[in-house]
Amino acid sequence: xxxxxxxxxxxxxxxxxxxxxxxxxxxxxxxxxxxxxxxxxxxxxxxxxxxxxxxxxxxxxxxxxxxxxxxxxxxxxxxxxxxxxxxxxxxxxxxxxxxxxxxxxxxxxxxxxxxxxxxxxxxxxxxxxxxxxxxxxxxxxxxxxxxxxxxxxxxxxxxxxxxxxxxxxxxxxxxxxxxxxxxxxxxxxxxxxxxxxxxxxxxxxxxxxxxxxxxxxxxxxxxxxxxxxxxxxxxxxxxxxxxxxxxxxxxxxxxxxxxxxxxxxxxxxxxxxxxxxxxxxxxxxxxxxxxxxxxxxxxxxxxxxxxxxxxxxxxxxxx
Numbered sequence: 001x002x003x004x005x006x007x008x009x010x011x012x013x014x015x016x017x018x019x020x021x022x023x024x025x026x027x028x029x030x031x032x033x034x035x036x037x038x039x040x041x042x043x044x045x046x047x048x049x050x051x052x053x054x055x056x057x058x059x060x061x062x063x064x065x066x067x068x069x070x071x072x073x074x075x076x077x078x079x080x081x082x083x084x085x086x087x088x089x090x091x092x093x094x095x096x097x098x099x100x101x102x103x104x105x106x107x108x109x110x111x112x113x114x115x116x117x118x119x120x121x122x123x124x125x126x127x128x129x130x131x132x133x134x135x136x137x138x139x140x141x142x143x144x145x146x147x148x149x150x151x152x153x154x155x156x157x158x159x160x161x162x163x164x165x166x167x168x169x170x171x172x173x174x175x176x177x178x179x180x181x182x183x184x185x186x187x188x189x190x191x192x193x194x195x196x197x198x199x200x201x202x203x204x205x206x207x208x209x210x211x212x213x214x215x216x217x218x219x220x221x222x223x224x225x226x227x228x229x230x231x232x233x234x235x236x237x238x239x240x241x242x243x244x245x246x247x248x249x250x251x252x253x254x255x256x257x258x259x260x261x262x263x264x265x266x267x268x269x270x271x272x273x274x275x276x277x278x279x280x281x282x283x284x285x286x287x288x289x290x291x292x293x294x295x296x297x298x299x300x301x302x303x304x305x306x307x308x309x310x311x312x313x314x315x316x317x318x319x
Contacts, residue, residue: 049301057152144176145234154182177237
C-alpha cells in the first residue's frame with residue numbers, strides 16, 4: 001500500500017513537469033444532479049489526461065541505465081500519449097504498444113512525439129508484446145501495476161484534498177485502477193471521512209470482477225471505452241480498492257457517452273466517456289447516500305475527438 005509520504009514525494013518529483021489542474025465548483029452540474037458538485041479538471045492536464053503524472057513520476061525515478069535502455073508501455077490511449085510526450089521531453093527513447101481499439105488520434109500523437117508505436121489485434125496481445133519487449137531489455141513503465149506510477153496519480157487526490165471545499169463523496173473512473181488507488185490513498189490520509197466510489201463501464205469491468213472473485217481475474221473486453229479497458233487489474237490496485245473504496249459501480253457505454261454530452265452541456269468541458277461515466281454513477285451515489293451529499297468528480301481526461309463523439313452519439317441514438 002502506498003501512503004501519503006509516497007504521494008508527497010511524487011508531487012515534489014513531478015513539479016514543473018505537470019499542471020496543477022483547476023478544482024472548481026460546477027453550478028451547471030450541481031443544478032443537473034441536485035447536489036453540490038466540485039470537479040477536478042484533469043482533462044486540462046498536459047497530454048489531456050491525468051496519465052502524465054504517473055508517467056513523469058516513473059521516468060524521473062529511473063536510473064541512467066534504465067533510461068538509456070529505453071522504456072516500453074502498453075496503453076489503451078492516454079498512458080501511451082503521456083509516456084511518449086514525457087519521454088521525449090526527458091530525451092528517453094519510448095516504445096508504446098496499443099490495441100487496434102485505441103483511438104487513432106492517440107497513435108498519431110504518440111508517433112508524432114517520437115515514440116515507436118506497435119499496434120496489436122487486442123489488449124491481451126498488447127500486454128503480451130509489452131512483456132516480451134521488457135524481457136528483451138526495455139524498461140517497463142506499467143500503466144498501473146507500479147507503486148511509483150500510483151503515487152504519481154495520487155497527486156490528483158493530493159491537490160483535490162487541498163483545493164476543494166467540503167466533500168462527502170468522490171467518484172473516480174477505473175481502468176487498471178492506478179488513478180483510484182492513488183486518489184483513495186491520498187484522500188484516506190487527508191480527508192478520512194470522504195467516501196470514494198469507483199466507476200467502470202460494462203465490458204471493461206476488471207475491478208468489479210476482481211472484487212467479486214477475491215482477487216484479479218482476466219476479463220473479456222467489449223466496451224467502446226478503450227481508455228478504461230484493462231484485461232485485468234493488478235494485485236496492487238485491487239488491494240487499494242478493496243481496502244479504501246466504498247464500492248465500484250458499473251454503467252453502460254451508452255450512459256457513459258451521454259455523460260460526456262452532459263459534461264459538455266452543463267459543465268462546459270469536453271470529456272471522453274472514461275470521464276462521462278461519472279455522471280450516471282453520480283446519480284446512483286446520490287440515491288444511495290441521500291440528503292447532504294457534496295460530490296467530487298475527477299474528470300480524468302478529454303482525449304476524444306469531435307469525430308469520436310459524433311460517431312458514438314449516432315451509434316447510441318443520442319441527441
